[in-house]
Amino acid sequence: MARYEFLLALSAVLFALGLAGVMVRRNVLAVMMSLELLMNAVVLSFVAGAARTQTLHGAAMAFFVYVAVTCEVALAMALLVLLARRRGSLDLGAKPELKG
Numbered sequence: 314m315a316r317y318e319f320l321l322a323l324s325a326v327l328f329a330l331g332l333a334g335v336m337v338r339r340n341v342l343a344v345m346m347s348l349e350l351l352m353n354a355v356v357l358s359f360v361a362g363a364a365r366t367q368t369l370h371g372a373a374m375a376f377f378v379y380v381a382v383t384c385e386v387a388l389a390m391a392l393l394v395l396l397a398r399r400r401g402s403l404d405l406g407a408k409p410e411l412k413g
Contacts (some may be wrong), residue, residue, distance in 0.1 A: 320361035327354035341396065341403045343387055352382045 327350055334347030356375045363371025397403055 317361055317365045320357060320364070324354045324358040324361065327357065339405050341393055341405055344405070345386075345393070349382070349386070352378065363404075 315392060325333030327376050331347045333413065334350065334413070335344055338347060356378050359371040359379065363369060363375075366391045
């Protein structure tokens with residue numbers, strides 16, 4: 314199997330694992346880790362495309378995706394700390410607080 318097809322297959326497997334983790338997990342921290350796995354799968358597909366076309370377009374896109382993901386993680390961790398202090402738990406279904 315060529316390197317490009319292997320990288321795309323690995324990317325698809327990582328994406329499927331991340332998607333399954335998002336749908337199955339109930340802990341917010343585990344869901345965040347699964348979302349990171351999804352983003353890494355997308356970045357890997359960008360890098361595979363860059364390797365196939367012999368250009369830097371995919372690598373540049375991967376860089377910008379990592380910058381956006383880093384900002385997202387910084388905000389999400391702050392929200393997780395706030396959620397843990399308020400609820401006392403990181404379980405998604407522990408105490409639904411829907412007020413209308």
